[in-house]
Amino acid sequence: MDENLRREIILDNYSNPKNKYIPSNEKEYLKVNTNNSSCIDNLDIYVKIEDNIIKDICFEGEACAISTSSCSIMIHNLIGKTVDEARKYIENFNNMLNENAYDEELLNEAVAYNTIYKQNNRKHCAYLPYEGILKILNQIKENE
Amino acid sequence: MNIEDFPMLKQDIIYFDNGATTLKPKQVIDKMNDYYSNYSASAHRGDYDISYKVDQEYENAREKVRKFINAEEVEEVIFTSGATESLNMIANGFFKNILTYQDEILITTSEHASNVLPWFHLQNTIGCQVKFINLDDNHYVTLENVKKSITPQTKVISLAGVTNVLGDARPIKEICKFAHLNNIFVVMDGAQSVPHRKTDVKDLDVDFLAFSGHKMCGPTGIGVLYGKKELLEELEPINLGGGMNESFDSPDEVYFKELPARLEAGTPNIAGAIGLGEAIDYLESIGMDKIHEYEMELRKYAMDKLIEIPYLDILNIESDSGIIAFNVDDIFSQDVAYYLNKYNICVRAGNHCAKILKNEVGVKNSIRISLYFYNTKSEIDDLVELLKNKEKMRIEMI
């Protein structure tokens, strides 16, 4: 990916993150906090799931450019997906971060992080929102 | 000053995170290597020559600490793993036994977690109250505010000599004088002050002092608990076992050793103590007053330049230490740290283990630069150049 495009995607999503607010009808959402013990990123993620489909995700908190933009892109990509599709997407993203084989098509703008493995200290920042979502998805699995 | 003594500085780095830990001079590393290579035996077992040498070196280090902080007696110096352990020993070994649910402990929101949580623990276990001294407009502690916070129930005041967030120095001597007139104990967390300025426990008249070796050119895993002898005598050992007992024929016939051994159960951190002794020699060869003076000169040099950058929000324009805390408008502190890291400049971003930023200053985190005597004006120039270019920062922060 072209460096300028990469930067543009990340900075756009950092400056104008998707759904960065606490939902007004908070009761309809599952909430999880996700934070990074080695740095100061700290996000609350709200997910609304109906009929096994992710209807909406919003987030709030304090985090660096990488975590915030990654969360924004994740939200773009996950809304509308079924829970199973979401799991696949997350696994795919994780494979990319860890330099394993992955499907670029599925990731859309999230491929902007395909070189982040070179900065070990930021890899976790990019994955942080995904950890939060996974906690929620695992919660519903247990409840089933 | 003395850059050539620091092997770490042969790398291409600018190290501005001295509040977290400091670099080690060759002298300290060599001293520890010498122990591990040439007389690596246990202490307090002088049955053979090298063990006798260990005893001598270990106790020598204690004497160096005593002299360094001007304690009256060498038994008042206890080796611990660091400031955190020392503070926990003070709270749990001493105050837990003398405080009641009616008593109050005074601290501030700018204390490090290690000078907060042990006291919270006392509140949770014996029901005493932890109260906070109001800070002035600069977020500093004044004697006036200490006086206002004291009630007949106040039994302990526990304060950092210099805080790790804003680097403000506290009037410990005046506080001790006033506190003692009111039968209040004073605990000093010296983690950020002892490495940077002369500390004289007799002159200050503190009851307890805690500090860490690794923040003063010494090794990690070693620190000091100082206490006035009559108080340390009452400090109950939390660790029991080898090295600290006289005899233990049965559960009701256990006899402990005298100070300091009583409070140093188990095989001590011998290399650490010896290394710390060497670090003290090293600092004294430069001179604590000179170190402080140089840091203040460096701080002024940095501040004069930083203050010219319009989008910097400097949290402590005035302060009596080498700590500078700031934020860059619209850029998250961690991103600034990552940007500087690309140029091998090590700074810290975060809340620095204290609640003050959130509770008093109204920001959640900040970038912290903490200087030491081996930092230079030219390093500050490099930092300022990078901070001056906000567009570059925005592009390169990711």
Ligand SMILES: Cc1ncc(COP(=O)(O)O)c(C=O)c1O
């Ligand atoms: C003011 C203050 N107190 C206590 C500590 C704890 O020191 P240590 O982690 O070495 O035990 C620190 C370390 O950051 C500190 O800055």
